[in-house]
Amino acid sequence: MKIASVIVDVPSRQTDRPFDYEIPAKWEEVLQVGMRVAVPFGTRQLQGFVVDIKTHSEVKTLKPIEAILDVAPVLNEELLRLGQYLTETTLCFAISAYQAMLPAAMKAKYEKEIRLMDETYRKQLHPSVQQLFANKTAVLWKEIEHTNVLSRLQKDIQNGYLEVVYHVKEKGTKKMVKYIACALPKERQNEALESLPANAVKQKQLLALLFSAENGLPLKEALEQSGASHAAVKALIEKRMIREYEIETYRDPYEQRRFAKTAPLSLSDEQQQALNAIVESVRANEHHVFLLYGVTGSGKTEVYMQAIEEVLKRGKEAIVLVPEISLTPQMVERFKGRFGSQVAVLHSGLSIGEKYDEWRKIHRKEVKLVVGARSAIFAPFENLGMIIIDEEHEASYKQEETPRYHARDVAIYRARFHQCPVVLGSATPSLESFARAKKGVYRLLTLKKRMNENGLPAVNIVDMREELRSGNRSMFSRTLFEKLQDRLHKGEQAVLFLNRRGYSTFVMCRDCGYVIRCPHCDISLTYHRVQQRLKCHYCGYEEPVAHRCPSCESEHIRFFGTGTQKVEEELTKLLPQARVIRMDVDTTSRKGAHERLLSAFGEGKADILLGTQMIAKGLDFPKVTLVGVLTADTMLHLPDFRACEKTFQLLTQVSGRAGRHELPGEVVIQTYTPEHYSIELAARHDYETFYQKEMLARKRHGYPPFYYLTLITVSHQELTKAVAVTEKIAAYLRGQLSKEAVILGPVASPIARLHDRYRYQCMIKYKREANFTEVLKTVIDRYQQDIAQGELQLTIDTNPYMMM
Ligand code: ADP
Ligand code: ZN
Ligand code: ZN
Numbered sequence: 001m002k003i004a005s006v007i008v009d010v011p012s013r014q015t016d017r018p019f020d021y022e023i024p025a026k027w028e029e030v031l032q033v034g035m036r037v038a039v040p041f042g043t044r045q046l047q048g049f050v051v052d053i054k055t056h057s058e059v060k061t062l063k064p065i066e067a068i069l070d071v072a073p074v075l076n077e078e079l080l081r082l083g084q085y086l087t088e089t090t091l092c093f094a095i096s097a098y099q100a101m102l103p104a105a106m107k108a109k110y111e112k113e114i115r116l117m118d119e120t121y122r123k124q125l126h127p128s129v130q131q132l133f134a135n136k137t138a139v140l141w142k143e144i145e146h147t148n149v150l151s152r153l154q155k156d157i158q159n160g161y162l163e164v165v166y167h168v169k170e171k172g173t174k175k176m177v178k179y180i181a182c183a184l185p186k187e188r189q190n191e192a193l194e195s196l197p198a199n200a201v202k203q204k205q206l207l208a209l210l211f212s213a214e215n216g217l218p219l220k221e222a223l224e225q226s227g228a229s230h231a232a233v234k235a236l237i238e239k240r241m242i243r244e245y246e247i248e249t250y251r252d253p254y255e256q257r258r259f260a261k262t263a264p265l266s267l268s269d270e271q272q273q274a275l276n277a278i279v280e281s282v283r284a285n286e287h288h289v290f291l292l293y294g295v296t297g298s299g300k301t302e303v304y305m306q307a308i309e310e311v312l313k314r315g316k317e318a319i320v321l322v323p324e325i326s327l328t329p330q331m332v333e334r335f336k337g338r339f340g341s342q343v344a345v346l347h348s349g350l351s352i353g354e355k356y357d358e359w360r361k362i363h364r365k366e367v368k369l370v371v372g373a374r375s376a377i378f379a380p381f382e383n384l385g386m387i388i389i390d391e392e393h394e395a396s397y398k399q400e401e402t403p404r405y406h407a408r409d410v411a412i413y414r415a416r417f418h419q420c421p422v423v424l425g426s427a428t429p430s431l432e433s434f435a436r437a438k439k440g441v442y443r444l445l446t447l448k449k450r451m452n453e454n455g456l457p458a459v460n461i462v463d464m465r466e467e468l469r470s471g472n473r474s475m476f477s478r479t480l481f482e483k484l485q486d487r488l489h490k491g492e493q494a495v496l497f498l499n500r501r502g503y504s505t506f507v508m509c510r511d512c513g514y515v516i517r518c519p520h521c522d523i524s525l526t527y528h529r530v531q532q533r534l535k536c537h538y539c540g541y542e543e544p545v546a547h548r549c550p551s552c553e554s555e556h557i558r559f560f561g562t563g564t565q566k567v568e569e570e571l572t573k574l575l576p577q578a579r580v581i582r583m584d585v586d587t588t589s590r591k592g593a594h595e596r597l598l599s600a601f602g603e604g605k606a607d608i609l610l611g612t613q614m615i616a617k618g619l620d621f622p623k624v625t626l627v628g629v630l631t632a633d634t635m636l637h638l639p640d641f642r643a644c645e646k647t648f649q650l651l652t653q654v655s656g657r658a659g660r661h662e663l664p665g666e667v668v669i670q671t672y673t674p675e676h677y678s679i680e681l682a683a684r685h686d687y688e689t690f691y692q693k694e695m696l697a698r699k700r701h702g703y704p705p706f707y708y709l710t711l712i713t714v715s716h717q718e719l720t721k722a723v724a725v726t727e728k729i730a731a732y733l734r735g736q737l738s739k740e741a742v743i744l745g746p747v748a749s750p751i752a753r754l755h756d757r758y759r760y761q762c763m764i765k766y767k768r769e770a771n772f773t774e775v776l777k778t779v780i781d782r783y784q785q786d787i788a789q790g791e792l793q794l795t796i797d798t799n800p801y802m803m804m
Helices: 077-090 094-100 119-124 127-132 150-158 186-195 201-212 219-226 230-238 269-283 300-313 329-342 352-363 374-378 407-418 431-439 464-469 478-490 564-574 593-602 643-655 677-683 687-701 719-736 772-782 784-788
Strands: 003-008 019-022 036-041 044-054 110-116 138-140 162-168 175-182 242-249 289-294 317-321 343-346 369-372 384-390 422-426 443-447 458-463 493-497 507-509 526-528 533-535 542-544 557-559 580-583 608-611 624-629 666-671 708-716 742-754 757-766 793-797
Touching: 003 036, 003 094, 019 036, 044 094, 077 094, 077 407, 110 119, 127 150, 150 162, 175 201, 175 219, 186 201, 201 219, 201 230, 201 242, 219 230, 230 242, 269 289, 269 300, 269 384, 269 443, 289 300, 289 431, 300 317, 300 329, 300 384, 300 422, 317 374, 317 407, 329 343, 329 369, 343 352, 369 374, 374 407, 384 407, 407 422, 431 443, 431 687, 458 464, 458 478, 458 677, 478 493, 478 624, 478 666, 564 580, 564 608, 580 593, 624 643, 643 666, 643 677, 643 687, 666 677, 677 687, 708 719, 708 742, 708 772, 719 742, 719 757, 719 772, 772 784, 772 793
Parallel strands: 289 422, 289 443, 317 369, 317 384, 343 369, 384 422, 458 666, 493 608, 493 624, 580 608, 624 666
Antiparallel strands: 003 019, 003 044, 036 044, 110 138, 110 162, 175 242, 507 557, 526 533, 533 542, 708 757, 708 793, 742 757
């Protein structure tokens, strides 16, 4: 008897292990590791993943598998192992890891169908299968699941004659196209044509057309070519001379677009050197991680594309990750233009059905290259030759729900498995990556020169304290205002950035720019209005709100934060003639709104684009000659140890936006702390000095990349419960971890209450802890009952990016 080990779909600690089931004899040859099955579990029927097939089990009486949900494995050996790696490193349940790797359509309720790929294959099917498909192009899975043709069917699927299609119970999931084909055998065709009445000219033309189209034609096309009407079709169907059927086609979101074919550019010396290093690793089948560090516009994308060409030439596949917001039509166009139909695109703007279609193209090896956002890292390729992560510093590569993985780690895991290179690209690499490159763990490749000779735009830093002193209380400095007026006169465009309004506010002196920080953690203290106190969200330190600036004694010390709406109001007051497009969470929540607003701006329908950092990337408009940052400080003072790094990245990114084309660009950065190194060095485009300064600060306060961080967040409807549990966890950790580890908290989370639940957290800073994972698992075990009952929520993030 054969036995399957199955991971069942119950995300809990007790069920987070394989359960054994008997494989019924009829499925012994069919079932493979990586397929999904339905199994009895307690009184329910559950879905699960087969992770092992064996001949012996410790369990005496095994229940049989009830249904097979896939005909071919949906997870290959490598992805199954990757799932285990994710459970270890992110402390998620195996089932969550496996589900994260598959398109959502496969989690939904669906019905399965086996479909003939193409009429030409009908004759090649195994006779017993042919019988099944007589007069049909598809059969329902549930009709054949328990028959003995299953293994034949499976072979025909492997041969590419048949395919499995999931009908998700979601509107518009499958896109069907009507086809018609001649239903007569060759020898009866002429006879049939002659039997038609002489005046049925159109019917004759249509039928003759179908004689020559052995595989049938899309109805629309057949009508166009023959000039026949629907009535003619109907008449011929009634005479049983032709038949009508439907074929599912892929929804291609880019169908309407034509992509001009592009050829590789001849590379600069710097580009060539970078490419050579990558290509060498591809050719030698060696795993290396390259950090391609090059300013915006230095031609990184061209290097990626030529490296991909090499990979494809060797018959291998590649994954390109780009941040969701950079996945603009322009970006897609560059890859589609070079690689045409070999490219699949995966991003969150696609419907569930569209994503599933793209996934299937990969699974069936119809494409060789995937360009996509974070989750595209799980593309089920089996012969990977390279993984590229563009803008590798972007926080969106970290998933903020279970499994809390970072795409960079997954990329390195997969590339090591396939012995192929990973290329991380950025103008402002994350400190972690640059530090690894400096240590020689990654290989550093540098592009210093911009492709267009314009050089980087001039950056003006405006001291808002000065503005206040000279009586300007507006949120626009005189410099910025004058430059805006000037652009309006010239008919050029401007982009204004307002960093996302803080979810928390900090207190700043408007006279001297002083911000009150935690004496222990070097992060800004958060203002709590009700208690009139300032609190540290890392360690819990607190103090009363000051009414005078501790630095200059000024009374102009107050909390800080402005929304985009307020800026828009003031803008229309000051420049009533300006046409403004505002982009923030409110104006872009509808599907497609983001792109619509951007293209309106691109078409010159507005003079000023105002928005949060969501507009910082992928903006490439020839007429933009001015970029303004209204309050560089709001991001600088987030209660996050990466606040300086994020500020530097954003400002550098933003400065790279202006003047990418013929017209020279200018940047204005408004700030109350012009002397801060993040701001000063971003204005000078000096990444390396920033890196050195920031590394010193991280070292001094014990943050990554010198220490590891883990954030534990507890939430409960009752405040006292949330506090008590967090305290117990902190105490337990203090007892278990070494003296070297620091446990901060418990403290209220920066977002102290969310969906009627109170949130408390504690943070662990550590360097080396032998039993770290085990200790954390014990914590989860201890509270699993409360968690299962839904009262308590416990999240453990072993590499936190969102400090909320
Ligand atoms: P990055 O990805 O580093 O921002 P891009 O690859 O977008 O840079 O290159 C910026 C511009 O320079 C693009 O318009 C690109 O077509 C052009 N470019 C890149 N490499 C070359 C080259 N070798 N010769 C000419 N133009 C190039
Ligand atoms: Zn002051
Ligand atoms: Zn603190």
